[in-house]
Amino acid sequence: MLDAAIKTQLKAYLERIREPIELVATLDASDKAGEMRAMLDEIDALSDKVSVRYDGDDARRPSFSVGRPGEAARIRFAGLPLGHEFTSLVLALLQVGGHPPKADPAAIEQARALTGTFRFETYISLSCHNCPDVVQALNLLAVLNPGITHTMIDGALFKDEVEREKIMAVPTVLLNGEPFGQGRTSFEEVLAKLDVGLVEREARKIADKAPFDVLIVGGGPAGAAAAIYAARKGIRTGLVADRFGGQVLDTMAIENFISVKSTEGPRLVAGLEQHVRDYNVDIMNLQRAESLAVGADGLAEIGLASGASLRSRSVIISTGARWRKMDVPGEEAYAGRGxxxxxxxxxxxxxxxxxxxxxxxxxxxxxxxxxxxxxxxxxxxxxxxxxxxxxxxxxxxxxxxxxxxxxxxxxxxxxxxxxxxxxxxxxxxxxxxxxxxxxxxxxxxGLLPNTDWLKGSVDLSAHGEIEVDARGQTSLPGVFAAGDCTTVPFKQIVIAMGEGAKASLAAFEHLIRSPLPA
CATH class of the missing domain: 3.50.50.60 (FAD/NAD(P)-binding domain)
Known part of the structure; x- marks a missing residue:
């Protein structure tokens, strides 16, 4: 099932397991069940901390669970987690085996503090590049909290179930048998939906923040580049984003990013986020900007959907673009249903x-x-x-x-x-x-710029793009813009990064030429 290179790599990962784990399979006579048995046997042979049983009684066949011996397993894979989902399997093995997850410590504690019973089921396709993020987020929640279980379901393998549940888009997540969400969802986003007081707590934290020197609005390639260039100047830098990574998260193959022969959007975004976090940048994720104004003191103010606001001596807008919709009857009604x-x-x-x-x-x-x-x-x-x-x-x-x-x-x-x-x-x-x-x-x-919230604040083109000059300056002094939300032609990742760097340098020059606020 697994080739020699993958086995070698997997063996190295499994050496990080601290506690014994048990894989319990429920099989049938199908070819997929035979492939599942072969894969599990190969994993079993790679680590003395992994054991496999074939006496499972799950209703979905073939499937297998990942858990600790003597405990009820909280993670299950209904189908073969190969393709994009192989990483989800590897992470499940490591995390159930006691290897510490790479997640924000505050978010981990928040997940552990959740009370109640949450039975998640995620319908995926193995070719979906958005699905692994959702599967991995919900698996991690199940590892951290005994009241949470999660099952990954390969929609192509369980077609009757997909038809019965009327699943027509992936990833689709059910919680306790009811619709919970569709599309890419991060660990933090799931927590925000489960923890009803989170938005209010985060708004209070944001409201207490001192003004920034540069505040970047948007976390795509342009925003990430702007943040890095600003932070390297040693000035107080903040980045607020509805979703760090933006549209790149939904991009399958990237083959024109110079010096990188081939990569995928989520992998590139992970590198961008890590690079930004290497600097002193205050990242405020899952926060949507709704307004822009400049006060009498000269500070720009960004109002957020949470009710909080942020102030800064300069602003760089890099909110990117989204897929354009047809805007015809039936489109919204049947989104996710065809x-x-x-x-x-x-x-x-x-x-x-x-x-x-x-x-x-x-x-x-x-x-x-x-x-x-x-x-x-x-x-x-x-x-x-x-x-x-x-x-x-x-x-x-x-x-x-x-x-x-x-x-x-x-x-x-x-x-x-x-x-x-x-x-x-x-x-x-x-x-x-x-x-x-x-x-x-x-x-x-095509694409539509994410600039609706800026109407009346800065000049926009007939297509809704932010009008900028050669330095990224908008019609509002101290407010700059970069990336796919601007009038700069050719919406490409490499261009967005360059424009983000340029806008950041221009913002810094604006700051050193401007008097300090009282």
Whole structure:
């Protein structure tokens, strides 16, 4: 099951286990069960602190639990945790075995203090790059708190259950049998939802903070670069973000980041966060900015959704962008029930089915190509002509189960109340209204800047981007901006980092030329 290189690496990890752990499997006669047995036997042979039993009685087969001998296991894998989920298995083995987790000590204590019974179930696909973060967060909670259990469920393996629960997007999390959340969720975000007093406590802490010299709003590549450059100047630096990492967390493959041949978004974000934390930067994560104003004393004030506010002598806005939505009837109603935005994550749930991809650029064509290898049939709908790179168009044209319809105007996502059944559109050439029978709609129509909260505060372009000059200066003195939320062309990670560094240097120059506040 596991190749020699992985076994060697896994053996080294398992040497960090401090306490014995027990894997208890519930198998059947399927091929997947045979693969699971082979994998567990190989893990068993790599450490004398790991033992395996095959007398489990779980309702899901094949599955296995990870626990301590003589104790009720609180972590279970229903399916083979390979692909992106292999790391989730390794971390579960280490953490159940007593290896200390890499998490904020305050968050760990918060998790241990939770009271109640929390039975989490997470439906995943092995190709989903967002799913491991959720699985690992909930596994860690189960390790830390005896009132919490978590089961990872491979949706492609337990199709009947997926249909019964109407799961049409991954990751989907149930808590005690009820919907809890969809999409990427961090350890801290789960805690914030479970601990109802957390937001108020964090708001009080933030309200007590002294003004910063530079406050960065946004934690993507631009914000991280700005924070590092500011902190290296020795000035008081803060970074407030709705989600550290931003859109990069949702990026599958990164192959154009200079000097790094290939990486993935979550891995790059982990490196960015660690680099920022190496400096004296006050990071305030899970805090959404809602307003910007400049007071009579010249200090900028950022109002947060929690009710708290932060003040600073200068501000760098790097709030990035988000996937653009179609804004048609049915899109919101069927989000997660047939309407999807990540073909890598949700594609396996539509195996053998008919789907549509909306978008004629590189993202849309790449999504159609990826989905063609999984689903039964793909129809790509473009507003005008397909404008993707020639190599992508050539590849798309070679696929037998893909149709392309150009010059369309999407009218409505059609459904039966439970899930998507079709996509209504107008042929802009003939004016004819048509409905395409599909069970899934993947939206890939570009980006929208996260600047709604800035209307009336700084000048925005007709597309909602922050207007900046060559130094990243906005229309408001002392307020700078960088990255995908600005008018700077070409939304690329490497460009965002450079713009973040430039805005930080410009903010520092602004500070040394400005009088100190009274």
């Amino acid at each position: 309407v999807a935005y990540c073909p890598h994550c949700d594609g396996p749930l539509f195996k053998g089915k008919r789907v549509a991809v909306v978008g004629g650029g590189n993202s849309g064509v790449e999504a159609a190509i990826d989905l063609a290898g999984i689903v039964g049939h793909v129809t790509l709908l473009a507003r005008n002509d397909v404008r993707a790179d020639a190599v992508l168009q050539k590849r798309l044209a070679s696929l037998p189960n893909v149709d392309v319809i150009t010059h369309t105007r999407i009218g409505e996502v059609v459904g039966n109340g439970d899930k998507v059944t079709g996509l209504a559109y107008t042929d802009q050439t003939s004016g004819e209204a048509r409905t395409l029978e599909v069970e899934g709609v993947f939206v890939q129509i």
